């Protein structure tokens with residue numbers, strides 16, 4: 165039973181920290197907010213970063229470094245999803261996202277590093293939208309899930 169509590173089956177969030185842990189509180193009626201959605205894992209992976217502490221004004225270097233690695237993992241998951249598709253524009257956007265991330269020195273954490281990480285995340289969002297569009301679905305809107313995250317202090321920046 166402990167293993168079931170470690171990770172959400174739908175969005176793969178680590179439940180110790182993440183939004184949908186409410187779904188696993190005994191007796192709770194709340195389901196994972198991504199339940200039944202196409203690319204639930206990618207959406208959740210994006211939103212964890214989008215609403216992440218690293219984007220706050222007072223983020224510390226540890227949070228920024230952790231986010232860097234999460235973005236890297238997120239782009240890797242997107243790449244995996246793209247393998248079975250024929251979406252050249254999405255592949256180019258993924259490439260741009262990877263390049264934006266690799267322009268960052270994760271030891272840095274300065275404004276330029278944060279900007280490049282933001283760009284990488286925006287490209288990731290574009291690719292997720294391309295995948296959804298291929299299925300005839302509307303794009304992913306992180307704000308629909310904002311209530312599941314601790315968003316009070318996140319400065320929302322413009323998406324690309």
Ligand SMILES: [Zn+2]
Nearest residue numbers: 172175184196
């Ligand atoms: Zn979940």
